[in-house]
Amino acid sequence: MDQRKGRRLVLFPLPLQGHISPMLQLANILHSQGFTITIIHTSFNSPNPSSHPHLTFHFIQENLSASEASTDDLVAFVSLLNTKCLVPFRDCLAKLLADVEEEPIACLISDALLPFTQAVADSLKLPRIVLRTGGASSFVVFAAFPLLKERGYFPIQDSKGQEPVVELPPLKIKDLPVINTRDPETLYEIVNGMVDGAKVSSGIIWNTFEDLEESALATLRQQFSIPIFPIGPFHICIPASPSSLLTQDQSCIAWLDKQSPKSVIYVSFGSIAAVSEAEFLEIAWGLANCKLPFLWVVRPGLTRGSDCLEPLPSGFMEMVDGRGHLVKWAPQQEVLAHPAVGAFWTHNGWNSTLESICEGIPMICMPCFTDQKVNARYVSDVWKVGLQLENGLKREEIEKTIRRVMVEKQGEEIRSRIFRLKEKANHCLKQGRSSFESTNSLVTHILSLET
Ligand code: UDX
Numbered sequence: 001m002d003q004r005k006g007r008r009l010v011l012f013p014l015p016l017q018g019h020i021s022p023m024l025q026l027a028n029i030l031h032s033q034g035f036t037i038t039i040i041h042t043s044f045n046s047p048n049p050s051s052h053p054h055l056t057f058h059f060i061q062e063n064l065s066a067s068e069a070s071t072d073d074l075v076a077f078v079s080l081l082n083t084k085c086l087v088p089f090r091d092c093l094a095k096l097l098a099d100v101e102e103e104p105i106a107c108l109i110s111d112a113l114l115p116f117t118q119a120v121a122d123s124l125k126l127p128r129i130v131l132r133t134g135g136a137s138s139f140v141v142f143a144a145f146p147l148l149k150e151r152g153y154f155p156i157q158d159s160k161g162q163e164p165v166v167e168l169p170p171l172k173i174k175d176l177p178v179i180n181t182r183d184p185e186t187l188y189e190i191v192n193g194m195v196d197g198a199k200v201s202s203g204i205i206w207n208t209f210e211d212l213e214e215s216a217l218a219t220l221r222q223q224f225s226i227p228i229f230p231i232g233p234f235h236i237c238i239p240a241s242p243s244s245l246l247t248q249d250q251s252c253i254a255w256l257d258k259q260s261p262k263s264v265i266y267v268s269f270g271s272i273a274a275v276s277e278a279e280f281l282e283i284a285w286g287l288a289n290c291k292l293p294f295l296w297v298v299r300p301g302l303t304r305g306s307d308c309l310e311p312l313p314s315g316f317m318e319m320v321d322g323r324g325h326l327v328k329w330a331p332q333q334e335v336l337a338h339p340a341v342g343a344f345w346t347h348n349g350w351n352s353t354l355e356s357i358c359e360g361i362p363m364i365c366m367p368c369f370t371d372q373k374v375n376a377r378y379v380s381d382v383w384k385v386g387l388q389l390e391n392g393l394k395r396e397e398i399e400k401t402i403r404r405v406m407v408e409k410q411g412e413e414i415r416s417r418i419f420r421l422k423e424k425a426n427h428c429l430k431q432g433r434s435s436f437e438s439t440n441s442l443v444t445h446i447l448s449l450e451t
Pocket of ligand 1: 016017018019021133134244248268269270271272273297328329330331332333348349350351352353355369370371372
């Protein structure tokens, strides 16, 4: 540990919930390994530094206008960040490097979706390690974008959605990780920038573990000549980190305490995904008709064009009469760990997927965009720990799928498979096992980097 004292790491997250949380978890892991941690953060979506007293924060002024500070078009938003952060980020990092009063900086660790930081690090002669907050299996697909484009898969034709992607089994064309955007060419540029930036970095850290994504990690080790460190699941390596940007409504825990074991469906679609008003109604009716208790996160902005619970069918709460509990934002990790929760209806963001696996909670998959589609296919067809709503959002199918997972034999089989995966997730962090050893290799690698 001695050699690490006096070495500082600078971390720079993409300022979205699903990226800030794993970066701050990584900060805690590396801090517990003896490094001093400095976080550079945008002013947009900035976390509260007083919740992380052992980390030092520097906020840059990226000066997004009101209309630019919107995640409605994620592709445009990420592209803009890569442009607007350049000067303030470079100035901030140069200042940190020039500060002789502080410990020397061993390297920069930045989000894979901020590839502009590679050129900045190169210009300042600082090694850059990449944190990829999504899974390795979806990254294999992103790395194949040029080939998929050449073979005519893009733009995706809805009529071919059910056909297989022969190069990437078991994916179907509809599972390819794209997203609606005003400018599809920019999406390909961002994906290729992320992959190319990672290839020339000094290493990639993954919030995953060998037993879960062995095959994808082997593929990436073949394709990339840099070291790869699967050291997850991050959130069980360290105590819960207070990195939530929204206030978590604790009332749901008292409500869960009153429910029977494994009786509740937890429903949450993460921090960005949005549904149409018609889809919102199908979700509501599906939950009402399945006659099982549910805890539903209705985040402001979940329904496109509406900020609150207005679209709920009139009399909905009376109809579900105590069987349903709605919150704007939940303490998700606590909820998934609660004995009353029997299934998680999720959009399959990577953090949610991992959190569900780590608690052994079967999933009902409703991916919305990008990596979520690949994650959902792996959950349903590879790990077989959930069922996917394959044919759009229709109340009858929702009700049927919930019942299959919650009360039928198929659900029991899924539950025992995800329980085994949960055990592997916990096991990999023990001394001598894959993520534990990979963390040690990462520390050795960081100490070996020449600056
Ligand atoms: C985004 C992308 O959507 C996703 O595809 C990518 O993998 C990561 O970035 P997000 O939509 O926020 O992420 O989903 P997810 O990755 O699941 O992260 C959400 C986080 O918010 C989780 O850690 C979850 O525990 C937390 N959460 C969610 C809460 O604390 N409370 C809630 O009510 C809902």
